[in-house]
Every structure is written in C-alpha cells, then in structure tokens.
Amino acid sequence: xxxxxxxxxxxxxxxxxxxxxxxxxxxxxxxxxxxxxxxxxxxxxxxxxxxxxxxxxxxxxxxxxxxxxxxxxxxxxxxxxxxxxxxxxxxxxxxxxxxxxxxxxxxxxxxxxxxxxxxxxxxxxxxxxxxxxxxxxxxxxxxxxxxxxxxxxxxxxxxxxxxxxxxxxxxxxxxxxxxxxxxxxxxxxxxxxxxxxxxxxxxxxxxxxxxxxxxxxxxxxxxxxxxxxxxxxxxxxxxxxxxxxxxxxxxxxxxxxxxxxxxxxxxxxxxxxxxxxxxxxxxxxxxxxxxxxxxxxxxxxxxxxxxxxxxxxxxxxxxxxxxxxxxxxxxxxxxxxxxxxxxxxxxxxxxxxxxxxxxxxxxxxxxxxxxxxxxxxxxxxxxxxxxxxxxxxxxxxxxxxxxxxxxxxxxxxxxxxxxxxxxxxxxxxxxxxxxxxxxxxxxxxxxxxxxxxxxxxxxxxxxxxxxxxxxxxxxxxxxxxxxxxxxxxxxxxxxxxxxxxxxxxxxxxxxxxxxxxxxxxxxxxxxxxxxxxxxxxxxxxxxxxxxxxxxxxxxxxxxxxxxxxxxxxxxxxxxxxxxxxxxxxxxxxxxxxxxxxxxxxxxxxxxxxxxxxxxxxxxxxx
Ligand SMILES: Cc1cc2nc3c(=O)[nH]c(=O)nc-3n(C[C@H](O)[C@H](O)[C@H](O)COP(=O)(O)OP(=O)(O)OC[C@H]3O[C@@H](n4cnc5c(N)ncnc54)[C@H](O)[C@@H]3O)c2cc1C
Ligand SMILES: *[C@@H]1O[C@H](CO)[C@@H](O)[C@H](O)[C@H]1NC(C)=O
Ligand SMILES: *[C@@H]1O[C@H](CO)[C@@H](O)[C@H](O)[C@H]1NC(C)=O
Ligand SMILES: *[C@@H]1O[C@H](CO)[C@@H](O)[C@H](O)[C@H]1NC(C)=O
Ligand SMILES: *[C@@H]1O[C@H](CO)[C@@H](O)[C@H](O)[C@H]1NC(C)=O
Ligand SMILES: *[C@@H]1O[C@H](CO)[C@@H](O)[C@H](O)[C@H]1NC(C)=O
Ligand SMILES: *[C@@H]1O[C@H](CO)[C@@H](O)[C@H](O)[C@H]1NC(C)=O
Ligand SMILES: *[C@@H]1O[C@H](CO)[C@@H](O)[C@H](O)[C@H]1NC(C)=O
Ligand SMILES: *[C@@H]1O[C@H](CO)[C@@H](O)[C@H](O)[C@H]1NC(C)=O
Numbered sequence: 142x143x144x145x146x147x148x149x150x151x152x153x154x155x156x157x158x159x160x161x162x163x164x165x166x167x168x169x170x171x172x173x174x175x176x177x178x179x180x181x182x183x184x185x186x187x188x189x190x191x192x193x194x195x196x197x198x199x200x201x202x203x204x205x206x207x208x209x210x211x212x213x214x215x216x217x218x219x220x221x222x223x224x225x226x227x228x229x230x231x232x233x234x235x236x237x238x239x240x241x242x243x244x245x246x247x248x249x250x251x252x253x254x255x256x257x258x259x260x261x262x263x264x265x266x267x268x269x270x271x272x273x274x275x276x277x278x279x280x281x282x283x284x285x286x287x288x289x290x291x292x293x294x295x296x297x298x299x300x301x302x303x304x305x306x307x308x309x310x311x312x313x314x315x316x317x318x319x320x321x322x323x324x325x326x327x328x329x330x331x332x333x334x335x336x337x338x339x340x341x342x343x344x345x346x347x348x349x350x351x352x353x354x355x356x357x358x359x360x361x362x363x364x365x366x367x368x369x370x371x372x373x374x375x376x377x378x379x380x381x382x383x384x385x386x387x388x389x390x391x392x393x394x395x396x397x398x399x400x401x402x403x404x405x406x407x408x409x410x411x412x413x414x415x416x417x418x419x420x421x422x423x424x425x426x427x428x429x430x431x432x433x434x435x436x437x438x439x440x441x442x443x444x445x446x447x448x449x450x451x452x453x454x455x456x457x458x459x460x461x462x463x464x465x466x467x468x469x470x471x472x473x474x475x476x477x478x479x480x481x482x483x484x485x486x487x488x489x490x491x492x493x494x495x496x497x498x499x500x501x502x503x504x505x506x507x508x509x510x511x512x513x514x515x516x517x518x519x520x521x522x523x524x525x526x527x528x529x530x531x532x533x534x535x536x537x538x539x540x541x542x543x544x545x546x547x548x549x550x551x552x553x554x555x556x557x558x559x560x561x562x563x564x565x566x567x568x569x570x571x572x573x574x575x576x577x578x579x580x581x582x583x584x585x586x587x588x589x590x591x592x593x594x595x596x597x598x599x600x601x602x603x604x605x606x607x608x609x610x611x612x613x614x615x616x617x618x619x620x621x622x623x624x625x626x627x628x629x630x631x632x633x634x635x636x637x638x639x640x641x642x643x644x645x646x647x648x649x650x651x652x653x654x655x656x657x658x659x660x661x662x663x664x665x666x667x668x669x670x671x672x673x674x675x676x677x678x679x680x681x682x683x684x685x686x687x688x689x690x691x692x693x694x695x696x697x698x699x700x701x702x703x704x705x706x707x708x709x710x711x712x713x714x715x716x717x718x719x720x721x722x723x724x725x726x727x728x729x730x731x732x733x734x735x736x737x738x739x740x741x742x743x744x745x746x747x748x749x750x751x752x753x754x755x756x757x758x759x760x761x762x763x
Pocket of ligand 3: 244247248
C-alpha cells in the first residue's frame with residue numbers, strides 16, 4: 142500500500158520541474174593527488190557528527206582537517222531535498238548491511254539502514270527533530286560521565302540549531318506551544334514546522350491527553366514526556382531538508398583548511414605504539430591502500446555500525462576476537478562492538494470511519510497530488526513540505542500500565558550474566574547491571590519514557606520500545622575491511638522488553654477508545670480486538686516487530702572502562718592517545734527520542750572539548 146502510494150506520488154511529481162540548481166558546490170573536494178601529507182585532524186566519516194566536528198574545528202583557520210567519506214555528494218535529487226520524499230533515496234546512497242538471524246524474531250534477518258553519502262544519516266533520515274528527556278541524558282551522567290547530563294547538553298542542543306517558531310495560524314489552529322529559552326536561534330541546522338499538517342493530529346494529541354498522559358509545554362525543554370508537537374530538520378526558506386551536508390559543508394566549503402575526500406573508505410587507524418598517527422584508506426571499489434597522517438588526532442565518526450568495525454580492524458577491541466583473526470593487539474578493549482542498541486517497533490493498524498479532510502487517503506488522488514506538487518513548486522506550501530510528521534507521544538511506564546511494579550521487579554530479578562553468552566567479559570556484564578539499575582530507578586521515578594507512539598494522522602501507529610534492556614553486538618569476522626561485520630541486534634533477547642510492548646499495545650487500544658478519537662470513529666484492525674491474552678499479544682508483537690527504527694547506538698560506549706566503556710567523558714578511546722569517537726556509537730543508553738538532534742549535540746560538545754584541549758596544549762608550549 143505504502144509502496145504503490147509512493148510510486149503514484151513520484152510519477153505525478155515527476156511532471157513538475159523543480160528549481161534546484163543541478164550543479165552542486167564542489168569546492169574543497171579533493172582528489173587523492175591533492176591530499177596533503179598530514180593534517181591536524183583526520184575525521185573518519187563525513188556524516189552527521191563528522192561534518193559537524195570538521196566545521197567547528199576549521200573555524201580556527203590555523204587548524205587543518207581532512208574528512209574521508211566512503212559516499213559521494215548527493216546531486217540535490219528530490220529524494221534528499223523534498224521533505225515528502227523521505228525514504229526514497231536510491232540504493233547507491235546506502236550501505237547494504239543485514240543482521241544475522243534473530244531468534245526472538247522467528248530467525249528473520251533485518252536490514253541495518255545507514256546512509257553512504259556526504260551527510261550520512263542526516264541526508265536520508267525521516268527529518269523528525271526532537272530531543273530526549275532530561276532523565277535520558279542524566280542517566281548518561283550518572284553512569285560515570287560527568288558533563289553529560291541534560292543541563293550540560295542543553296547549550297549544545299541550542300548551539301546546533303536555528304529554531305523557527307510556527308506561524309500564528311499553526312499556533313492557534315493546533316495549539317503548538319514552544320519555549321524560545323530552550324531553543325537555538327543561530328545554529329547551522331534549521332528546525333521548523335511544515336505549513337501543512339493533517340487536522341487529525343489534533344485528535345491524536347487530544348486523545349492522549351484524555352488517556353491521562355502529561356502534556357509538556359515544549360518537548361525540547363528536557364520535559365519530553367507525554368504527547369507534544371515537534372519540528373522537522375527543515376529549512377523553511379526553501380522548504381527543503383536541513384542536514385549536515387548543507388549546514389556543515391556547503392556553507393563553509395570556501396575554507397581552505399578543510400579538505401573532503403569522497404569515495405574513499407578508511408580501512409584502519411595507524412598507530413605508533415599506542416599513539417594514533419593517521420589512517421590507511423582505499424578508494425571505493427578499489428584495492429590500493431594509501432595513508433595520511435594526523436598531527437593532533439584521528440576522530441572516528443563512521444557511525445554506530447562502522448566505527449566498531451574500524452576499531453577492531455585497527456587492533457582496538459576484544460582480545461579474543463583480535464587473536465582469532467590474527468590482528469595485532471594495540472589495546473584490549475572488550476567493549477568495542479558491544480552494548481549495541483536501537484529502538485524496536487511494532488506497527489499496529491486501524492481505521493477512522495469518519496476521517497477529517499484532508500487525510501492521508503487523499504494521497505491516492507492523482508489530481509490532488511498534482512495540485513500539491515504545483516503548490517510546492519510555486520509557493521513552497523502543501524503536502525510536499527511534510528516528512529515524517531510533527532507529533533508523537535512518549536509515555537512513561539506508570540502511565541502505560543498498572544503492571545509497572547511487576548515489570549520493574551522482573552527486570553530487577555534478572556541475573557546479569559545470564560543476559561550474555563558464556564565467556565562474556567565481566568566488564569560488559571557489570572555495565573549492563575549498572576545500566577539496568579540506573580534505568581529502573583528512572584522508570585520508577587517516572588523521568589524517562591518507555592514507549593513512543595509516532596505520527597498520528599491515522600489510527601495505525603508505530604509503537605516503539607524506547608528503553609530496551611536487550612543488547613546486541615557488532616563484530617568483524619574477517620580482516621577484509623570492506624566485508625560487512627556480523628550484526629546481532631540482540632532483538633527482544635530480554636523477555637521483559639516484549640512485555641512492555643504488550644502493554645503498549647493495550648494502551649494503544651485505550652487511546653483509540655478516547656472521545657477525541659472516537660469522534661473520528663477510530664477502530665483497531667491489527668491486532669484485532671480478539672487478540673487479548675498476554676500470550677496472544679506476545680505472539681503478535683514478536684511476529685510484527687522490527688528491531689530497528691534506524692537508530693543504531695552504543696557500539697563504542699561512553700562508560701567507565703570497568704563498565705565495558707570504550708571512551709571516557711572526553712570521548713577519547715581508552716588505552717591509546719590521539720583517538721576519539723564522536724558519533725552515535727558513544728551513546729551509552731539510547732534516549733527516548735529520534736536521535737539526530739542528540740548526535741548533533743554530542744558533536745557540538747566534543748568539538749568544544751577538542752578545541753579546549755588544543756588551546757591548553759598551545760598554552761603549555763608557548
Ligand atoms: C533511514 C533513516 C531514518 C532516520 N530517521 C530519523 C529521524 O527521522 N529523526 C532522527 O532524529 N533520526 C533519524 N535517524 C537517525 C539519525 O539520522 C542517525 O542516528 C544519525 O544521522 C547518525 O549520525 P552519525 O554521525 O552517528 O552517523 P552517520 O550520519 O551515518 O555518519 C557516518 C558516516 O561515515 C561514513 N563511513 C562509514 N564507514 C566509513 C569508512 N570506513 N570510511 C569513511 N567513511 C565511512 C558513512 O558513509 C557516513 O557518511 C534515521 C536514520 C536513518 C538511517
Ligand atoms: C549497496 O548496493 C547498491 C546496489 O543495490 C550499490 O549501488 C551500493 O554501492 C552498495 N553500497 C555499498 C556501500 O557498497
Ligand atoms: C532459530 O534457529 C535456531 C538455530 O538454528 C533453532 O534452534 C530455532 O529453533 C529457530 N527458531 C525458530 C523460531 O525457527
Ligand atoms: C521556558 O524555559 C525556561 C528555562 O528552562 C524556564 O525557566 C521557563 O519556566 C520555561 N517556560 C515555560 C512556559 O515552560
Ligand atoms: C479527500 O478525500 C475525501 C474522500 O474521498 C474527499 O471527501 C475530500 O474532498 C478529499 N479532499 C481533498 C482536499 O481533495
Ligand atoms: C481529488 O482531488 C481533486 C482536486 O483537489 C478534487 O477536486 C476531487 O474532489 C478529489 N477527488 C476525490 C475523490 O476526493
Ligand atoms: C489502572 O487501574 C485503574 C483502576 O483499575 C484504571 O482506572 C486505570 O485505567 C488503569 N491504568 C492503566 C494505565 O491501565
Ligand atoms: C561473516 O558474516 C557475514 C555477515 O553475517 C557473512 O555474510 C559472512 O559470510 C561471514 N564471513 C565469514 C568468513 O564467516
Ligand atoms: C480473531 O478474529 C478474526 C476475524 O474474525 C479471526 O480470523 C481470528 O482467527 C480471530 N483470532 C483469534 C485469536 O480468535
């Protein structure tokens with residue numbers, strides 16, 4: 142259904158010529174021959190975090206940065222720029238990663254989506270632009286990372302964005318509330334509301350309120366609990382995607398101290414003893430190996446699926462794995478590739494007997510679609526300005542179910558070492574225990590959400606598990622740097638995770654029964670109302686769930702070393718020097734939110750840390 146819809150839309154849209162310039166900005170793209178012998182910093186991966194850090198470091202004209210990126214620049218295709226076309230970037234702009242069979246998912250394998258393009262995930266994502274709750278980030282801090290709580294991160298969330306308040310019609314019609322004191326007003330990424338919103342989303346918000354959930358004044362204030370409106374990473378001037386490629390590359394491409402090498406993959410980090418000295422890299426699809434030196438630091442920003450692979454290939458990882466593959470050990474770090482997390486989701490279905498106008502059903506009307514595409518082309522308005530929606534509800538466990546004590550006790554009684562295969566390093570087990578205990582305290586205190594209900598113009602919904610305690614892993618099984626690693630989502634390994642999904646389905650039914658949704662004649666269709674027992678619901682959840690909403694995280698976690706950590710609060714890799722990780726891999730516990738704004742905030746913060754470090758070195762030397 143969705144597929145035919147997209148095809149219909151695309152073909153209708155293709156009749157309208159769009160006005161984007163077809164020649165991209167190419168300045169500072171370097172070829173192999175133009176590369177200098179050494180740079181102050183080498184950034185591995187020109188994605189969301191990598192370009193942000195490269196931008197901030199090259200603000201200092203005396204510092205040189207080389208970014209090496211496997212993908213190419215996009216060619217300003219509609220698939221990247223037009224919000225409605227999220228999810229349609231061609232396969233050449235993605236990796237082709239697949240998980241190993243997941244036993245709790247009936248041994249199915251699942252894709253791992255990751256952008257292979259300048260801008261990485263920010264170029265291909267759904268443009269949902271929200272933040273987690275204070276409780277999500279305070280967990281990071283309390284796990285042994287001073288400086289990474291909500292109050293510490295807020296300045297960097299603000300620094301990363303320019304928030305454009307919704308217009309007065311949107312505010313009045315929809316009741317959107319926002320607080321400028323938690324928003325950024327001059328950062329590189331634009332956050333805004335599209336001028337077209339389905340009216341039924343108002344009923345979504347109202348139904349959650351009737352269900353009894355809290356409604357925050359501004360979900361970006363650290364109070365991301367309950368149902369709220371949220372912007373997109375959308376540039377309102379052009380009504381196009383705002384992403385790392387434009388915000389952190391095109392706009393600064395005139396800086397002579399920034400070089401971007403596309404179409405090349407880093408194969409390993411080079412060390413002299415335990416000091417990172419540079420990287421080895423190879424052209425995409427080729428076999429030649431070249432090297433380049435980093436005077437100050439190598440900065441890994443290859444994303445959660447690839448950063449642990451590069452570390453392991455470089456001799457930084459679990460000793461037993463490196464020995465098995467005959468990779469010389471630089472440092473034994475058991476946590477590299479462990480603590481892998483994502484947000485599993487179950488997709489429910491339902492109908493509105495009396496839908497509002499317009500509704501997603503109008504997407505099948507070719508005449509309407511044609512009108513909308515002209516409206517977008519001429520006035521930057523209408524349906525084509527919308528991406529993945531602007532509303533969601535993030536529900537803490539006590540609002541979801543009366544089984545909170547039972548479920549929390551069930552997690553609390555689990556034996557940590559039984560969560561992992563025999564022989565797992567004790568620091569990984571200790572790390573899980575510490576995360577579990579901290580999370581349960583936060584769940585009891587009601588300061589984190591456990592379930593997300595996404596979107597809202599239909600009765601169908603993605604029901605997303607926000608705080609899973611199942612953990613997966615990403616591990617190389619070959620010394621070929623271009624071979625895909627073994628990806629194990631650890632999907633629903635923890636049975637209590639499934640039980641929370643069961644309760645979330647029950648809660649979805651209750652929300653559908655609330656007056657504001659009954660006004661539209663809301664009816665659940667899948668799971669149907671005759672699926673009632675825990676047993677039946679469990680079975681349903683397992684059959685329809687996916688382990689991923691494309692939020693891979695945690696594979697080089699910021700945690701104390703004795704808790705399986707890979708980097709400390711300065712994001713430097715333990716046991717070596719001049720090597721950092723700055724991407725979603727460092728997230729120790731996945732926050733209850735879509736994670737791009739968090740990745741930008743991490744990158745902004747670490748840029749400041751790296752620059753401070755340089756300044757202090759300068760002070761010492763001069
Ligand atoms: C399909 C999809 C939809 C999503 N939807 C949303 C959403 O709506 N809202 C939201 O908030 N988040 C969303 N996300 C998540 C968010 O976009 C990502 O979490 C975020 O972009 C990750 O940033 P990163 O810097 O960690 O990695 P990336 O942005 O993926 O950057 C990693 C970069 O490294 C490059 N690379 C990898 N290996 C090498 C190598 N060996 N050598 C050189 N380069 C290499 C990659 O090509 C890539 O460009 C989505 C993600 C995807 C994939
Ligand atoms: C993934 O597969 C597509 C073809 O379907 C290809 O064009 C692309 O280069 C592949 N991605 C990578 C990173 O190899
Ligand atoms: C999944 O595969 C494992 C190992 O091959 C097997 O033992 C198990 O029965 C399978 N489970 C299902 C549901 O097919
Ligand atoms: C807006 O945010 C500031 C700073 O956090 C806070 O003091 C103020 O109470 C908030 N205003 C509203 C209306 O929530
Ligand atoms: C959307 O579709 C419904 C049902 O066919 C119709 O009544 C309504 O007029 C349509 N709205 C628009 C804007 O075309
Ligand atoms: C289809 O869209 C056109 C243009 O908006 C509208 O006039 C017509 O009523 C719509 N048809 C249906 C069946 O909704
Ligand atoms: C919890 O139980 C009370 C009393 O039976 C009931 O009114 C309420 O709806 C329940 N809440 C949830 C979230 O199930
Ligand atoms: C390594 O794992 C990948 C991904 O699961 C698989 O395709 C490949 O065959 C494995 N290779 C080896 C050498 O075991
Ligand atoms: C639920 O009802 C549907 C349709 O009436 C039927 O096909 C299905 O077997 C029923 N399931 C259960 C578990 O009773």
